Amino acid sequence: MVERLRYPGGLRLLLTPNRSLSWRGNVRIWLLLALVSGIIAGGWALAGVWFILPFAGLELMGVAAGIYVTSRNCQRKEVVTIEGDTIHIESGLNRKEHDWILPVRNTRLESFPPNTPFDCHRVRLANRQQQIPLGDFLNNADTDALVHALKARGINILQTEQQPTVGIWF
Known part of the structure; x- marks a missing residue:
């Protein structure tokens, strides 16, 4: 689930898995x-x-x-904050376990389409030093909402082509 939080200084998104039950x-x-x-x-x-x-x-x-x-x-959370010329990403289970700060101008959003009908669309933020996956637990609709929100804030999007998959299903 992608939830836009109130944040006067920029954009703040809360990414959480969909939970059917408490x-x-x-x-x-x-x-x-x-x-x-x-x-x-x-x-x-x-x-x-x-x-x-x-x-x-x-x-x-x-x-x-x-x-x-x-x-x-299902209690995992990721918080993506874009303020000024920095992207701040925090992730963790019950507390903040990982913390990254990336510059907006050198960072791109890499988008990977699903290889099979059973896969989900994946995205990651990348620059020369780091590659940080975003929302590995999101479904396709939520990933599209995340891409749209980041694109609206001026993050460069790099679409990759679908890799052909050869396996027992296809």
């Missing part, structure tokens, strides 16, 4: 799955198939781990 919603879904799995496993255990209980527990632990990892990765 943490509380994910916990409720897991509890519902645990209840259904517990009822089914309990019924089979009462019928004499007691060895289903450890497998039901392992299944619930696996689902909980998957929900936790996915939910944690």
